[in-house]
Structures are given as structure tokens and as C-alpha cells.
Amino acid sequence: MTQQIERDTLNSVRPHLPYTELSGFEVLTDDERAIQQAMHAFARDVMRPTGIAIDKLTAEQAIAPSSPYWEFMATAAASGIEFDTADDDVAPQAMARLQSIVIEEFGWGDIGLTVSLAAASFPNMMAKRIGNQELVELTAGKIGAWVATQPDRGSDGTMLYPGERHAKAATGNKGNLTARIAGGDIVINGQSSAWVSNGAVAQVAILTIVADYGDGFFDVDGHPHGVEVIVPLDLPGVTHGKPLEKLGQRSLPQGELFFDNVKVPVRYAISLGDEYWHGHASTWSTAGVAMGQMITGLARAALEHAVAYTHERSQGGALLAEHQMVQSRLGAMARKVETMRALARRAAEYTLLSPAKHPYYTGSTKVTCTDLGFEVADEALQLFGGYGLTREYPMEKLFRDARAARIEDGENHLLNMKFGYLTSMMYRSARHGA
Ligand SMILES: Cc1cc2nc3c(=O)[nH]c(=O)nc-3n(C[C@H](O)[C@H](O)[C@H](O)COP(=O)(O)OP(=O)(O)OC[C@H]3O[C@@H](n4cnc5c(N)ncnc54)[C@H](O)[C@@H]3O)c2cc1C
Numbered sequence: 222m223t224q225q226i227e228r229d230t231l232n233s234v235r236p237h238l239p240y241t242e243l244s245g246f247e248v249l250t251d252d253e254r255a256i257q258q259a260m261h262a263f264a265r266d267v268m269r270p271t272g273i274a275i276d277k278l279t280a281e282q283a284i285a286p287s288s289p290y291w292e293f294m295a296t297a298a299a300s301g302i303e304f305d306t307a308d309d310d311v312a313p314q315a316m317a318r319l320q321s322i323v324i325e326e327f328g329w330g331d332i333g334l335t336v337s338l339a340a341a342s343f344p345n346m347m348a349k350r351i352g353n354q355e356l357v358e359l360t361a362g363k364i365g366a367w368v369a370t371q372p373d374r375g376s377d378g379t380m381l382y383p384g385e386r387h388a389k390a391a392t393g394n395k396g397n398l399t400a401r402i403a404g405g406d407i408v409i410n411g412q413s414s415a416w417v418s419n420g421a422v423a424q425v426a427i428l429t430i431v432a433d434y435g436d437g438f439f440d441v442d443g444h445p446h447g448v449e450v451i452v453p454l455d456l457p458g459v460t461h462g463k464p465l466e467k468l469g470q471r472s473l474p475q476g477e478l479f480f481d482n483v484k485v486p487v488r489y490a491i492s493l494g495d496e497y498w499h500g501h502a503s504t505w506s507t508a509g510v511a512m513g514q515m516i517t518g519l520a521r522a523a524l525e526h527a528v529a530y531t532h533e534r535s536q537g538g539a540l541l542a543e544h545q546m547v548q549s550r551l552g553a554m555a556r557k558v559e560t561m562r563a564l565a566r567r568a569a570e571y572t573l574l575s576p577a578k579h580p581y582y583t584g585s586t587k588v589t590c591t592d593l594g595f596e597v598a599d600e601a602l603q604l605f606g607g608y609g610l611t612r613e614y615p616m617e618k619l620f621r622d623a624r625a626a627r628i629e630d631g632e633n634h635l636l637n638m639k640f641g642y643l644t645s646m647m648y649r650s651a652r653h654g655a
Pocket residue numbers: 340366367368369370371374375376377414416417418419470625626628629630631632634635
């Protein structure tokens with residue numbers, strides 16, 4: 222029967238198979254393809270085996286000196302792999318495509334390690350973005366993290382507008398990690414959530430936290446003041462918590478960070494005062510783009526595993542792939558991967574080119590991509606039947622990894638709600654302006 226399929230496919234009177242790249246139905250330039258293939262080799266030979274190995278370790282073992290995590294980070298650094306999209310020699314549109322192509326390959330290899338690499342580069346990337354040479358040097362070559370969420374301040378930290386608060390809340394939520402700004406210093410006290418990516422291993426971090434500039438933590442609307450500040454994590458008063466045990470993306474070391482009267486100069490701020498909420502919005506929309514790209518890679522990996530398995534396993538007297546219902550399910554999965562890729566690219570291009578980007582838009586594309594990615598991983602596992610649940614096969618890890626992405630970088634229902642809020646604000650603004 223397989224031979225029959227091949228004969229039909231190759232028969233010259235039938236339409237040819239379409240041209241595709243590793244990343245589906247598109248035509249890359251020669252340069253793009255060369256980069257894609259180099260990154261694919263790295264993802265296949267280094268990231269995927271490392272991610273699988275770390276997944277089997279406890280959280281403590283995963284960051285112990287003997288963990289393959291350290292060799293991976295060293296290899297990535299030696300290979301010059303970083304997430305920065307600022308390059309004066311490459312036009313923004315070309316950069317958006319390149320970024321999408323590269324991060325998709327990394328997500329295909331291992332999404333947990335991809336997030337770790339992205340978080341590691343983030344403080345340095347933001348220091349370059351604001352052109353602060355002192356901070357560029359301070360963050361270069363160090364493992365970074367982005368500290369925003371706290372035990373009592375999860376989704377609340379992403380409320381950019383006072384009107385998003387519940388009617389009964391007189392003020393926003395100041396959380397458990399705050400700064401006081403006075404006399405040229407920023408003094409930080411409290412703790413992050415246990416979710417901070419690279420929290421267990423980071424050497425430097427960007428903190429996005431509520432701040433008191435001398436007149437309290439809130440403005441007249443009850444909205445918090447804030448600061449985005451880069452903090453070296455070897456300063457007195459900083460301690461790392463235990464690495465977090467969790468369901469998915471186990472190759473990403475997460476954990477709490479504690480700050481006890483940690484002092485940095487005001488010039489370490491990325492945004493402060495009246496610039497804070499604009500700065501936060503910009504940082505978040507820049508960071509948010511990568512999730513869509515990496516989950517596209519994960520979903521493509523799940524689809525590839527499912528296609529291969531359905532060409533090995535026979536039931537009902539034929540290969541699974543020869544049953545029309547299975548073909549329909551594979552078609553639905555492939556369609557979703559194409560949709561994810563197209564949307565992730567659009568979000569990357571918009572965020573790099575737009576004179577006024579917005580994290581609620583970027584967040585909405587993250588919701589679509591991670592919800593679809595989870596559906597693809599779920600269906601791929603289902604096509605493996607009972608084998609999909611076992612640790613011998615790749616599907617259960619991809620399923621767990623995809624599940625985490627629906628909470629990571631903003632919980633999906635909340636991000637969806639925010640896109641609705643933005644849509645309403647744009648309508649009201651247009652009506653008001655008309
Ligand atoms: C893999 C991973 C990596 C992460 N990396 C980082 C990182 O690098 N740095 C960092 O700071 N954080 C990080 N996080 C934390 C992540 O951003 C938060 O988990 C997320 O923002 C949700 O916050 P929460 O977990 O406190 O949930 P909560 O905000 O408590 O939400 C719980 C539930 O309540 C609902 N809910 C909350 N608020 C409302 C509301 N106003 N109206 C209606 N429903 C509501 C939500 O939809 C959700 O279902 C990471 C998380 C994961 C899973």
C-alpha cells in the first residue's frame with residue numbers, strides 16, 4: 222500500500238508536490254536558508270538531546286555543576302547565539318523574518334532552553350536598546366532574567382491602565398517586591414515569584430516593579446508608579462531561592478529571587494518616573510514576540526513526530542496515515558502550524574516596524590499561537606494512542622512543554638481580555654476623535 226502511495230505521488234501526470242522549506246510553505250532567500258539550516262543543526266544536535274536529558278532530572282540536578290545545562294549555555298555562548306534584533310546592517314523587515322526563522326528552529330529543538338536563552342540575553346538586549354553603554358558592559362556575557370511577577374502580583378502586574386482594575390479595588394496591587402527611589406539610589410526590597418525564567422541561575426536581571434519616588438506607591442488614580450531597573454545579582458542582599466519543580470519546560474531553570482535592601486544607582490534604570498508605563502509596555506511587547514515563534518517550532522516538531530508515527534503504525538489493516546480520518550486530523554494540525562507561523566511573523570514585523578507597538582496586540586498573538594500549539598501537541602499525542610503517554614516516546618514532553626506556554630509571559634485568558642479592552646479603547650478613541 223505504501224508503494225501504491227509513492228507511485229501515485231511520483232506519477233508525472235499528477236500535480237507535483239509543492240515546494241516547501243523546513244518551515245513549510247514559503248520560499249526563503251539563500252541567506253535565510255543557510256542560517257535556518259545552521260540553526261536547525263544546532264537545534265537537532267545540541268538543543269533537543271540536552272532538553273530531553275534535563276527533562277529527566279530533578280530541578281536541583283538540572284542546575285547542579287554536572288548538569289548538561291551548563292555545557293549547553295557555554296556552547297550557545299561560544300557559537301555567538303543571542304536574541305538581539307538590533308543590527309544596523311539588516312533592515313527591520315529582514316530582521317523580523319530572520320528572528321522568526323531562527324527562534325522557530327530553537328523552539329523545534331527545545332522550548333525550555335529557548336526561553337532560557339531568550340531570558341539570558343534580555344537585560345543586555347534592553348541595555349543596548351536604550352543605548353546605555355555602562356549597562357551594556359554590566360550585562361554582557363551574563364545569564365539574565367526578567368523579574369516581574371511576585372507571589373501576590375501575577376496578572377495584576379500587566380495592568381497598564383487604571384480602568385482595568387475591578388470596580389471594588391481602590392488602588393492597583395503593589396505586590397511583594399518594591400523600590401524606593403531617593404538621593405540618586407534605587408533601594409529594592411521583597412521577593413519575586415518562583416516563576417522567574419532563569420531565576421535559579423541568573424547573574425543579572427531586569428526588575429519591573431512598583432516604586433515610591435517620595436510621594437507613595439500610587440498616583441491620584443490609584444495606579445502604581447514603577448521602575449524598570451537592571452540589577453547585578455551578586456550585590457549584597459540578593460539571594461536565589463530553590464529551583465522550581467514543575468510540569469513542563471523543565472530544561473528552563475525557574476526560581477525565586479529575594480532582595481534585602483539592595484541598592485543600585487538611578488542610572489541603572491531602563492525606565493522610571495512618568496516614562497515607566499511606556500517603558501514597561503515597550504519591554505513587554507518586545508519580549509512577547511518570541512513566544513509565538515518558539516511555540517511554532519514546538520508544534521512543527523509535534524506534527525513531524527505524528528506524521529512519522531502514522532506512517533509506521535498499522536491499525537484496521539492499513540497504516541494510520543492511510544485512514545482518511547487520520548489524514549483529516551493531520552491536515553488540521555498542519556493548518557494550525559501554518560497559521561501560527563504566519564501570525565508570529567506578522568507580530569514580529571509589526572513590533573519591529575511600528576511607530577507605536579503595543580503589548581496587548583503582541584500578547585493576543587501569543588494567545589493564538591500558544592493555544593493552537595497546545596492543540597497540535599495534544600492531537601499529536603492522541604495520534605500516538607497509549608504510546609503517546611509514555612516517556613519512551615517524545616509526545617508527552619512536548620505536550621507538557623506546550624501546556625506551560627499558555628501561562629508563561631501572561632496567562633492566556635487575561636491576555637485575551639486585554640486585547641478586547643484595547644479593541645474597545647481604540648473604538649472609543651476613534652469615535653471620540655471623529
Ligand atoms: C514557564 C513560565 C515562565 C515564566 N517566566 C517568567 C519570568 O521570566 N518572569 C516573571 O516575572 N514571571 C514569569 N512567569 C510568570 C507568569 O508571567 C505568570 O505565571 C502569569 O503572568 C500569571 O500569573 P499567576 O501565575 O500569578 O496567575 P494569576 O494572575 O493569579 O491568575 C490565576 C487565574 O486567575 C485569572 N485571573 C487573574 N486576574 C484576573 C482578572 N483580573 N480577571 C479575571 N480573571 C483573572 C487568570 O486568568 C488565571 O486563570 C512565568 C510563568 C511560566 C509558567
